[in-house]
Amino acid sequence: MDEAYDVGLGNIDFVLRKKADSDFVSFWDDEAKNLSWFSYWEKTLDWQPPFAKWFVGGTINASFNALDVHQKTKSSKPAILWEGENGESRIITYGEMFLQVKKFSNVLKSLGVKKGDRVTIYLPMVPELPIAMLACARIGAIHAVIFSGFSAASIKDRISDSHSKVVVTANGGYRRGKIVKLKEVIDEAIKDVDFVEHVVVLKRTENEISTSSKDRLWDDLMNNVPDSCDAEKLDSTHPLYILYTSGTTGKPKGVLHGTGGYLTHLYSTFKWAFDIKDSDVFFCTADIGWVTGHSYVVYAPLLHGATQVMYEGAPDFPDASRIWEILQKYHVTIFYTTPTALRMFMKFGNNIPNSFDLSSLRLLGTVGEPINPEVWKWYFKTIGNEKCPIIDTWWQTETGGMLISPLPGLETMPLKPGSGTLPIPGVRISVVDENGDEVPPNTKGYLVIKNPWPGMLLTLWGDDEKYKTVYWSKYKNCYYPGDYALKDDDGYLWLLGRADDVLKVAGHRIGTAELESCIVSHSDVAESAVCGITDEIKGEVIIAFVVLKEGISDTEILKKEIFDKIRNDIGAIATPKQIYFVSKLPKTRSGKIMRRLLKRIANNEKIGDVSTLEDGTAVTEIQNAFDDIQKSIKRNSC
Ligand code: ATP
Ligand code: MG
Numbered sequence: 001m002d003e004a005y006d007v008g009l010g011n012i013d014f015v016l017r018k019k020a021d022s023d024f025v026s027f028w029d030d031e032a033k034n035l036s037w038f039s040y041w042e043k044t045l046d047w048q049p050p051f052a053k054w055f056v057g058g059t060i061n062a063s064f065n066a067l068d069v070h071q072k073t074k075s076s077k078p079a080i081l082w083e084g085e086n087g088e089s090r091i092i093t094y095g096e097m098f099l100q101v102k103k104f105s106n107v108l109k110s111l112g113v114k115k116g117d118r119v120t121i122y123l124p125m126v127p128e129l130p131i132a133m134l135a136c137a138r139i140g141a142i143h144a145v146i147f148s149g150f151s152a153a154s155i156k157d158r159i160s161d162s163h164s165k166v167v168v169t170a171n172g173g174y175r176r177g178k179i180v181k182l183k184e185v186i187d188e189a190i191k192d193v194d195f196v197e198h199v200v201v202l203k204r205t206e207n208e209i210s211t212s213s214k215d216r217l218w219d220d221l222m223n224n225v226p227d228s229c230d231a232e233k234l235d236s237t238h239p240l241y242i243l244y245t246s247g248t249t250g251k252p253k254g255v256l257h258g259t260g261g262y263l264t265h266l267y268s269t270f271k272w273a274f275d276i277k278d279s280d281v282f283f284c285t286a287d288i289g290w291v292t293g294h295s296y297v298v299y300a301p302l303l304h305g306a307t308q309v310m311y312e313g314a315p316d317f318p319d320a321s322r323i324w325e326i327l328q329k330y331h332v333t334i335f336y337t338t339p340t341a342l343r344m345f346m347k348f349g350n351n352i353p354n355s356f357d358l359s360s361l362r363l364l365g366t367v368g369e370p371i372n373p374e375v376w377k378w379y380f381k382t383i384g385n386e387k388c389p390i391i392d393t394w395w396q397t398e399t400g401g402m403l404i405s406p407l408p409g410l411e412t413m414p415l416k417p418g419s420g421t422l423p424i425p426g427v428r429i430s431v432v433d434e435n436g437d438e439v440p441p442n443t444k445g446y447l448v449i450k451n452p453w454p455g456m457l458l459t460l461w462g463d464d465e466k467y468k469t470v471y472w473s474k475y476k477n478c479y480y481p482g483d484y485a486l487k488d489d490d491g492y493l494w495l496l497g498r499a500d501d502v503l504k505v506a507g508h509r510i511g512t513a514e515l516e517s518c519i520v521s522h523s524d525v526a527e528s529a530v531c532g533i534t535d536e537i538k539g540e541v542i543i544a545f546v547v548l549k550e551g552i553s554d555t556e557i558l559k560k561e562i563f564d565k566i567r568n569d570i571g572a573i574a575t576p577k578q579i580y581f582v583s584k585l586p587k588t589r590s591g592k593i594m595r596r597l598l599k600r601i602a603n604n605e606k607i608g609d610v611s612t613l614e615d616g617t618a619v620t621e622i623q624n625a626f627d628d629i630q631k632s633i634k635r636n637s638c
Contacts (some may be wrong), residue, residue: 012422013411028454032264035060035303038233041260050472050479052452052458053237054261061106061231062240062259063138065615066302067098068231078307080127081281081330085174089629092127094305097134097229100127106225111166111198111216115140115232118242118332121145122155122186124173125312128202128218129288130298132168136260137240142231144242147289149171149589152188152376154611159189162242162355165197169322172205176317183209230601236260242461243291245397245589249482249500249611253470254461255397256293256534263303265401265455266437269424270300273391273402274334274363275409281360283309283327284336290489290590291397294365295455296336296631300401315341320348322441324356335383336365336391340591342375347526347549349381358383363408365391369592370495370513374521380509394420394495396481400455403427404493413541418517419492424557427453431487437474444486444509446499449479484511498565501595503532504540508573512595518569519544522562529585531598532577541577543602545622554581580625586618601626 020027021390029044041058075095082090119141123129136143144162169186172179190196202218209525241258244252282301286292301308309330315323364384394404404420423429428450430438439445460467474480484496503510511528517527527547532540559579586594598606
């Protein structure tokens with residue numbers, strides 16, 4: 001394994017961990033008391049595998065915990081420092097946010113929205129997006145946010161699945177300097193859907209919209225409602241939202257989250273992982289359309305009364321300095337982003353970040369994919385100036401919040417580039433083989449979670465059976481996340497990629513993350529994706545796709561260097577049959593590499609659900625590369 005990075009950190013909190021391990025239920029019971037409840041629960045956990053109910057009998061409200069509780073002390077504190085892509089900016093205080101949320105709650109009520117009804121929200125990254133979400137939460141409606149990059153067909157699927165009677169959208173949003181006409185997309189999506197009764201339209205851009213009898217303007221509605229609205233006293237298990245997964249491994253799943261357990265999980269993990277203080281300025285680059293945005297842009301920072309930056313546009317628009325400019329302008333102290341974004345920033349070289357004052361930073365986070373050790377080191381050195389711990393957080397839409405992460409707000413420990421370190425307290429995680437038996441240290445296997453946790457999904461929306469099959473059927477009473485991992489001698493966890501993507505070459509199992517990280521550690525390489533294609537003799541042979549850094553040419557010498565690097569660092573067994581240089585990789589709209597697509601194309605299979613694919617031209621390029629591979633295989637066999 002890689003060297004340990006000691007950034008002045010001390011010891012693991014064994015006392016707290018022991019307490020959490022010996023009785024995770026009473027541990028979470030204590031944590032839940034950090035929130036404001038209308039009434040306490042009778043039972044901390046009702047566990048009828050695989051369904052968990054947390055804080056049963058307790059009543060709570062997410063919007064109340066995000067806003068009402070701060071009004072006495074923080075009403076003039078900025079909740080959101082908003083930066084528009086076109087250079088506009090706005091400051092929304094806790095007081096202002098409170099007022100807007102109460103008013104929009106009354107708007108929803110005036111449109112007939114009741115407790116338990118679903119409301120679809122398709123908005124750009126503007127403050128009205130969290131305002132609309134919190135208004136739903138305030139009256140007990142279930143929000144179903146759809147990332148504003150999705151097409152009409154994808155929206156139609158999701159609206160039909162959730163049966164929303166109200167849709168909240170905008171006339172447009174800015175993306176890479178262009179106006180995306182969101183209302184037009186919604187019109188197309190709902191043209192044959194009869195159960196949508198109202199479409200609320202926020203005016204964000206200058207473009208005109210055509211209106212129908214269903215359409216109502218946000219501003220008109222807001223001008224005609226009272227500004228007081230008490231938060232509903234909701235059961236702890238009341239559904240807060242439906243959110244569809246990224247679709248990296250297949251058709252997106254409609255994850256349903258509850259209230260009391262979910263909020264407890266977020267409150268505690270935000271405090272532990274990001275050590276949040278009143279003076280901090282937090283900045284998470286995730287779009288609210290994904291779970292990271294729900295949990296760690298909307299709910300967790302607001303529960304803590306924190307100040308955060310919210311940015312509307314693409315991280316590299318109008319140029320590659322945009323994000324660093326924002327960090328400098330707002331004196332950001334905690335920055336949370338993805339390996340994909342970091343690999344992109346790295347591709348543009350060090351001069352850009354080096355020309356900004358990033359000295360306000362004290363913690364750096366990452367989420368979404370395994371972070372290649374090379375990328376981790378770059379983040380640590382170039383962005384954090386070797387002073388900021390890297391908080392590599394592993395979790396999923398389904399887990400609601402972080403489950404594996406360094407926790408500098410709780411305890412301190414040396415970090416290892418590429419490892420998320422330990423599970424959070426109160427969560428038992430193992431690495432097991434096909435039979436469910438724990439594998440010895442340093443052996444690859446499947447990650448499993450052995451007890452329920454408060455942020456755990458309630459179920460998949462309208463599909464308990466699928467919920468049982470996808471997560472709970474591989475191992476008895478253990479949650480199966482579908483990821484491949486390894487535990488080292490210190491008990492640190494290393495995520496090695498999706499279990500479905502594991503390469504099986506001549507009986508050896510190789511994680512995609514290991515091999516890709518090795519390729520990315522070549523100084524000329526920006527990104528890589530590997531996949532296996534069926535081979536009669538070896539079972540599978542490996543094909544590697546490589547994107548080079550800006551200004552690097554794809555030569556045979558470079559290809560040989562990469563081959564040699566793999567042989568040296570991992571071994572001959574992991575040597576790809578072919579290395580292909582491409583200009584981009586197929587990714588989900590949340591920025592993750594879609595290896596299942598590569599694999600399907602490689603094996604001449606149908607490519608399946610691609611509703612979350614970001615850019616179709618990446619697929620064409622890969623398809624052409626595979627045509628070449630097929631031809632060369634045929635040539636070799638002649
Ligand atoms: P789908 O479930 O539809 O295929 P998805 O799994 O990409 O999509 P998310 O819930 O957004 O949807 O992503 C969770 C997954 O992201 C995890 O299962 C894991 O594979 C990966 N992941 C997240 N954080 C990390 C991390 N820090 N290190 C390694 N992998 C991570
Ligand atoms: Mg998943």
